[in-house]
Amino acid sequence: MQRHRRPWEKAAALAVGVSLAARIGTLLVNAVTFPRLSGKMRPATPGSLPEVSLLVPARNEAQNLPRTLPRLLRQGAGEVLVLDDGSSDGTAEVARRLGAQVISGQPLPPGWRGKPWACQQLAGAARGERLIFTDADVTWEDGALAALLEQWEREPASLLSVWPRQVNRRLGERLITPMVDTMTLGLLPWPLLCRPEPAFAAANGQVMAFRRRPYLAAGGHALVRGEILEDFAFARRFKERGETLALVLGSDLISVRMYHSYREAVQGFGKNSLAAHGGQRAALALGAAAVFFSYSWPYLTRNHTLIALGLTEGLLVRLITRRTRPDELAELLLTPLVAPAGWPTYLLAARRQVSWKGRRYDQSQAG
Structure with missing residues (x-):
């Protein structure tokens, strides 16, 4: 009744x-x-993409790196750099043992947040013309980098950002983490995000791929040095500078397990x-x-x-x-x-x- x-x-x-x-x-x-990454899941020849630098800011990520870093190393990038951002859990040792080049992070300067400073240091050490920042908890399946580059050719933006597919395993993760997708995809229509107006700007800091020249011209991550939510801020300020953005869903090729409890x-x-x-x-x-x-x-x-x-x-x-x-x-x-x-x-x-x-x-x- x-x-x-x-x-x-x-x-x-x-x-x-x-x-x-x-x-x-x-x-x-x-x-x-909304575009999605697609392609074959197969390992690439080491160093077959010399123009690409895969850059991983890592602070206390010893738990995640054994799962994610070997797959990054198989993508074929010219270099994979891991910045150890003052970790206390052996992150640097784990990354070196797995075969990555490790950079020791410098102390946090006044006015900077941790992640923008880590990314700024990575960019300063990188040699590639394409700078791809990816979090240590993001998993790249074999062939994911090639698929990302193919998508980037279709949409030749200054910044391409990927929204990875979520992986949640425990009840505690499933309670609130899926709301990230609900809020972003339910509030941000892709056709509006493609418009040049800065009000329609979004990015996901879990995977952000930049072309070197516009990134450096903007000052790199100094553009968002004081931001906690640096990804959306970067997207908005990049558009304010007249730069173009592209967004793509990770589909089955790029995924993330954000939290473990x-x-x-x-x-x-x-x-x-x-x-x-x-x-x-x-x-x-x-x-x-x-x-x-x-x-x-x-x-x-x-x-x-x-x-x-x-x-x-x-x-x-x-x-x-x-x-x-x-x-x-x-x-x-x-x-x-x-x-x-x-x-x-x-x-x-x-x-x-x-x-x-x-x-x-x-x-x-x-x-």
Whole structure:
């Protein structure tokens, strides 16, 4: 029997329904238009792509490198450089043992964030005409670099960024990490991202590929030296300089396992969430409320229309990103838990300082 809804509930349901429907519309557009990497999975001849430098900023990544670095070394790049950014877990030793050239990171200068400084040092040491920065937790399947370069020829942009396919294995990872794809693909239609206006700019710092000349002309990562969310900032400022951007989904060739537990996910998203909301705590609170009303409230009020819309959105995201194994589709059952699982992230993000991998980030200037 349908419960009676008060006027405010009807208004809220209408607002949530319109929001979900708009995101579903964006996802349908992206399903048709968003480019995907494609190609054969096969090892390349070592050094067959001398113009390419694969650059890996690494801080306490000894757990990830044995899984990801050997595949990077098989891509055929002219060089693979790993910057050890003050690790305390033997990252440098692991990288050297696996066969990469390792650079010891210099102390963090005033005004710089950790990752932009690590990338700036890597670029200074690289010889290639194409500088491809990739995080240490990103897995490149055999042939992925060749596929990326082929896509780059089709879209000869100054910056090409890849959104890797997510790999989540434990329950704690699955609670909130998939929301990254939901928010990015559901809010950012690819045709708008292709426009030259800086307002329509996005990139993913997990894989960012630059042509050397425009990158150096912009000052490299000094362009975003003080940014926590440096990827979106770089994309926007690159467009402001008149440079072109291209985006592509990693599909089956480039994937990432961002976190290994719920606690890691909370800490990681806690570091980035305030910046993702424009540095405004009011926007952060509104974002938390929007997630609650979109994904938990429909189940509390037994609004079957909103529940169906939320599940449709989640299914479309997984179809677009090719996350369609049974365990990945089963994540949809966690939908009503997304909001409460994310509350610790919002509370952490609202603090004056957040920490990640032994570094503290001051957010006192945020609104």
